[in-house]
Amino acid sequence: MKTLLIIGIGAGDPDYITMQAVKALNRTDLFFLMDKGPAKDALIDLRRELCERYIERPGYRFVEAPSPERARGAGVDYQASVAELNRDKQRTFERLIDEELADGETGAFLVWGDPALYDSTIRILRAILDSGRCVFEFEVIPGITSVQALAAQHKVPLNRIGRPVEITTGRRLAAGQVSAADSLVVMLDAEDAYRQVADQDLEIYWGAYLGTPQQLLIAGRLGDVAAEIERVRKAARQANGWIMDTYLLRKPLLRKPED
Numbered sequence: 001m002k003t004l005l006i007i008g009i010g011a012g013d014p015d016y017i018t019m020q021a022v023k024a025l026n027r028t029d030l031f032f033l034m035d036k037g038p039a040k041d042a043l044i045d046l047r048r049e050l051c052e053r054y055i056e057r058p059g060y061r062f063v064e065a066p067s068p069e070r071a072r073g074a075g076v077d078y079q080a081s082v083a084e085l086n087r088d089k090q091r092t093f094e095r096l097i098d099e100e101l102a103d104g105e106t107g108a109f110l111v112w113g114d115p116a117l118y119d120s121t122i123r124i125l126r127a128i129l130d131s132g133r134c135v136f137e138f139e140v141i142p143g144i145t146s147v148q149a150l151a152a153q154h155k156v157p158l159n160r161i162g163r164p165v166e167i168t169t170g171r172r173l174a175a176g177q178v179s180a181a182d183s184l185v186v187m188l189d190a191e192d193a194y195r196q197v198a199d200q201d202l203e204i205y206w207g208a209y210l211g212t213p214q215q216l217l218i219a220g221r222l223g224d225v226a227a228e229i230e231r232v233r234k235a236a237r238q239a240n241g242w243i244m245d246t247y248l249l250r251k252p253l254l255r256k257p258e259d
């Protein structure tokens, strides 16, 4: 039987890795490296660094495969393009598991942050098992998400006392999503969606490249800092060639300072 590990490696700082993840790295014979896009080299380097730093036994190996890209542009249906992307990824994963991993070996996907948050690896491995085209066992090892990193770096709790938190995408925010939650975490924002929020009195806690040496943090009243975030974000993307950022939007506290 083949074994696959989906290992959350934390969202930026190599020190975010958990002891459970370190043990999982040390059980792995073959690492699948599947990054894509402009951040590809940085993300692959970080994964190799983690392996060098934390694996004590020699003999593990890597296989790199170009990760399929999602169709983009005007007229492309977002949901359909994601479904097509996941089918392409599934075919790539099937081939790698079939051709590169021997029976009795353990392979691992090193997932940025936590595998349960805006990541398709678990869904894809389940789909492969359901298709019956490969047989394997798999385990999921949780990691520190960019949401946790954001809250820690800004030293804020995500929720007001006893209140909900919602996690959403920049795409949904830009489309005018109305949320009942008084704390909203926004990820995957390619479009400066915070600029389109009607309530400019919200507090924003913004972070980019969290946990890395390039980390950027800005916080304040949305109406006061939105232009600065947009400017800093644009400059950072130009300087680095890519950006990953996340932010918390929340209603300002009116009365109860203990919140």
Ligand SMILES: C[S@@+](CC[C@H](N)C(=O)[O-])C[C@H]1O[C@@H](n2cnc3c(N)ncnc32)[C@H](O)[C@@H]1O
Residues within 6 Å of the ligand: 011, 012, 111, 112, 113, 114, 115, 116, 117, 118, 119, 144, 145, 146, 147, 186, 187, 188, 189, 207, 208, 209, 210, 211, 212, 244, 245, 246
């Ligand atoms: C495909 S999702 C992956 C999320 C990841 N699984 C997690 O647990 O954080 C990518 C999005 O996560 C956020 N993100 C990931 N790493 C980040 C970091 N180091 N700093 C800021 N945002 C980050 C950004 O919103 C980015 O667009």
